[in-house]
Amino acid sequence: MPVTRRDLLTAAAAVGASGVAVTALYGSGRSAFAGAARFQRPLAIPPLLQGEVRDGVRRFDLTLQRGQREFLDGMQTPTAGINGAFLGPVIRVRRGEQVRLDVANRLGEASTLHWHGVHLPAKMDGGPHQVIEAGATWSPRFRIRQPASTQWYHSHLFHRTGVQVYYGLAGLFYIDDDQGDALGLPSDHGVDDIPLVLQDRSFARDGSFRYLTSMHDRMLGMTGDVMLVNGVVLPFLRVRRRLTRFRILNGSNARIYNLAFSDGRRFLQIASDGGLLPRPVPLTSVRLSPGERAEILLEMTPEDDLQLVHVPPPARRARGGGMMGMMQGMMRSDDQPFSIMRLIGSGLEDAGTRPPRRLVEVPAWSEDEAVKTRRFVLEMGMGMMGGGGFRINGRAMDMNRIDETVRLGAVEIWEIVNRSPMAHPFHIHDIQFRILDRDGRPPPAGEQGLKDTVLVEPQETVRVITRFEHYADADSPYMFHCHILEHEDAGMMGQFVVVA
Numbered sequence: 001m002p003v004t005r006r007d008l009l010t011a012a013a014a015v016g017a018s019g020v021a022v023t024a025l026y027g028s029g030r031s032a033f034a035g036a037a038r039f040q041r042p043l044a045i046p047p048l049l050q051g052e053v054r055d056g057v058r059r060f061d062l063t064l065q066r067g068q069r070e071f072l073d074g075m076q077t078p079t080a081g082i083n084g085a086f087l088g089p090v091i092r093v094r095r096g097e098q099v100r101l102d103v104a105n106r107l108g109e110a111s112t113l114h115w116h117g118v119h120l121p122a123k124m125d126g127g128p129h130q131v132i133e134a135g136a137t138w139s140p141r142f143r144i145r146q147p148a149s150t151q152w153y154h155s156h157l158f159h160r161t162g163v164q165v166y167y168g169l170a171g172l173f174y175i176d177d178d179q180g181d182a183l184g185l186p187s188d189h190g191v192d193d194i195p196l197v198l199q200d201r202s203f204a205r206d207g208s209f210r211y212l213t214s215m216h217d218r219m220l221g222m223t224g225d226v227m228l229v230n231g232v233v234l235p236f237l238r239v240r241r242r243l244t245r246f247r248i249l250n251g252s253n254a255r256i257y258n259l260a261f262s263d264g265r266r267f268l269q270i271a272s273d274g275g276l277l278p279r280p281v282p283l284t285s286v287r288l289s290p291g292e293r294a295e296i297l298l299e300m301t302p303e304d305d306l307q308l309v310h311v312p313p314p315a316r317r318a319r320g321g322g323m324m325g326m327m328q329g330m331m332r333s334d335d336q337p338f339s340i341m342r343l344i345g346s347g348l349e350d351a352g353t354r355p356p357r358r359l360v361e362v363p364a365w366s367e368d369e370a371v372k373t374r375r376f377v378l379e380m381g382m383g384m385m386g387g388g389g390f391r392i393n394g395r396a397m398d399m400n401r402i403d404e405t406v407r408l409g410a411v412e413i414w415e416i417v418n419r420s421p422m423a424h425p426f427h428i429h430d431i432q433f434r435i436l437d438r439d440g441r442p443p444p445a446g447e448q449g450l451k452d453t454v455l456v457e458p459q460e461t462v463r464v465i466t467r468f469e470h471y472a473d474a475d476s477p478y479m480f481h482c483h484i485l486e487h488e489d490a491g492m493m494g495q496f497v498v499v500a
């Protein structure tokens, strides 16, 4: 697999179907930081937060705060984080446990904290309705009722999700269970079980984050030209075991990654958004859009010195022809390869587990069980210069309008239709779904597990199926939305309630 070595995302010109160079990808041209050091800093491992059990409830103290961080040598960047300057700890809970999280907001502005991928009552969801005012503390409480998985949490303030996540309000949320433990997967945090939060950022000359300075970023979502992993620019990791598990989160606002290793080696995908797959899936690349997670197992030897890289996915034939085809070429931000981090094998200890042949049984729902099919049409509204126009079923998000009402216990098919020239990751709160098909064809093996976010390509139709169970509340909605945070903030979001 040809991979060019690049430490920075290129501000390359996108070339449309006509062969004419269209526009530079970044509003103000090339990055000021083309010389940012690569592979000079070790990967940071976010601390585990296990909380404290009192009266049968596992309790966590979280503080949303401001800070600063030296991402680039000699420059301080103002940031936000949870219990720290940038990003947050890995919250670790167990299936069956009752948990309570006391979230104190010391940001000096309103925020929320949403538990992405977690099945819980709508009032505890941390969406746009659960605002935590500056100085206030919010204390959601819920039971963990889903399998072992890698979930995450992030700000979900209406119109301000993009900027708050960009500054650092996000972290990982691990769920363990007996079934997962019994598989003997690598699970020593920071040793052979390594979280990788992938984010791209853009910096101004004074070192501050640059956010939404161009119409391009408003339309396509905010992409940057510097890669961060766990908040470190282009880090290196000395791998300790022959078999390492990586829990990868695309925590970027808008960038889609097609992840591979620089020597094209195979790895095993063992989990998708909602938990473990039926069996490990051998792959040479895995695609992750904003909000999606994948867990993989990577084998290394002491001689190995590799990079985790982004490689452009095979070109998808433009659909819709003519103008639509040209727009699709222009609106891709994943057509250039770049490096993400370096993995060094020289310090490997011989110890290491073997990948299991089988993993878990994944819940499935049959089409026959479905009592309803709902359709969600994603539109951007053309007119690149017009801004706005981000809609689902012709409507922009309105906090006072419930878009869909679902019966408790119902199995439903949600059909997501992308009528725009760019791909959108569609996310549904509260539930995990299975993908039935993409344009009528079954999804690839890595997508045949539980999911809460699915990338829908331009002009594609994706059908997903799930059961809405346990929690009904006619007054508190859950969200469904595009996980390109600038699209969500601009209105590509709707609300549903589950009623008894």
Ligand SMILES: [Cu+2]
Pocket: 423, 424, 425, 482, 483, 484, 487, 488, 492
């Ligand atoms: Cu979108």
